Amino acid sequence: MELVSPAGNMPALKAAVDNGANSVYLGFKDETNARHFPGLNFSAKNICKAIDYAHNKGAKVLVAINTFPQPKSWQKWEEAVDLAADSGVDAIIVADIGVLDYAANKHPQLARHLSVQGSASSIESLGFYIDNFGISRAVLPRVLTIEQIKEICSNVSIDIEVFGFGSLCVMAEGRCMLSSYATGQSPNTYGACSPANHVEWIEKNDTLECRLNNILLASYQKNENAAYPTPCKGRYSVNGNTSYAFETPISLNTIGVLDQLIAAGAKALKIEGRQRSPAYVAKVTQAWRLAINSISQDSKNIPQQAISELNSITEGVDATTGPYQKEWR
Ligand code: SF4
Incomplete structure (x- = not known):
């Protein structure tokens, strides 16, 4: 091996x-x-x-x-x-x-x-x-x-x-368009998912918001570990439930x-x-x-x-x- x-x-x-x-x-x-x-x-x-x-x-x-x-x-x-x-x-x-x-x-x-x-x-x-x-x-x-x-x-x-x-990744190598959708740049074309210049961390009272090109990916409590903000690892509301809808970090x-x-x-x-x-x-x-x-x-x-x-x-x-x-x- x-x-x-x-x-x-x-x-x-x-x-x-x-x-x-x-x-x-x-x-x-x-x-x-x-x-x-x-x-x-x-x-x-x-x-x-x-x-x-x-x-x-x-x-x-x-x-x-x-x-x-x-x-x-x-x-x-x-x-x-x-x-x-x-x-x-x-x-x-x-x-x-x-x-x-x-x-x-x-x-x-x-x-x-x-x-x-x-x-x-x-x-x-x-x-x-x-x-x-x-x-x-x-x-x-x-x-x-x-x-x-x-x-x-x-x-x-x-x-x-x-x-x-x-x-x-969420197991769709070469085919994931999520970063491209949010920023116009993705691993497939530009070589980086969620390029850092599109990422923003915003402190709000007791939470830490993470946005990618102004799209809210996740809101963390102060004591939570925050992953690098790729769209697949954001927390989204689906049918009333907020969770890692694609993948947990x-x-x-x-x-x-x-x-x-x-x-x-x-x-x-x-x-x-x-x-x-x-x-x-x-x-x-x-x-x-x-x-x-x-x-x-x-x-x-x-x-x-x-x-x-x-x-x-x-x-x-x-x-x-x-x-x-x-x-x-
Ligand atoms: S959004 Fe997630 S699955 Fe898609 S390329 Fe980025 S890390 Fe991989």
Whole structure:
């Protein structure tokens, strides 16, 4: 099982590599990747240093170019693919079929992974990307059970990567329009859900209101934990009930089903969080390294140390195995 850790910047990349990541994934400083946040990501200047550091320690570098180009700015996606290829990265992670087509034709030697944003969740859909764009790996959207992942792994010729830990969307990767509806910008096009310049926190007597482009997403009591205000994690009134109508703020943590994901045939496990601090990346990577090593050594017992570390840093109030174990089905 390859451990794929996030690298939002050079210190995070070093933290990931030094703590046992087999690969790091990163993006460039523009809207060509789905974590286009101020202060994050890599420039043409420091991408080579990042690659050198990772390669010298035996880790691979994967570059996410996984947003969907808009007609007027297509050139940026071509430039990102060219820069990745010229810099010597190990693979690019792409969602858009136009970008995949460009990469396959212009840089056939550069490995192509299908991004989670591509939202391919069936053998047939993956077959389309394999046949037409020669992808060597796909990151599955977080919609499938372990049984369904097993079925896919047994029937496709490429490596399958799954998400193991971190923040969760409401499982509609590449297709969610909520942020676009509220702000005109979304992860799919601009690279960020609920961009910070649209977010406003307003103190009112005993409550804290959170608005996105003036749309009220939630009103918190002073003693409540407030999540980052993405529209899917707002509290809405539906039929007279005010609740997290889409999703409660909760983190994915698959450590309890890691042995099942490996047995299903998943070849790589991705940690979400390019927006996280180097200290967070170090801690999470170290815990997963410990867990994967212990399973590889034929032990089904995940070290308690790894479990406790991950429990201490899950976002929101709780953790879930998300779609992997859909008990409500
Ligand atoms: S609104 Fe929620 S589900 Fe939609 S892209 Fe943002 S985080 Fe993901």
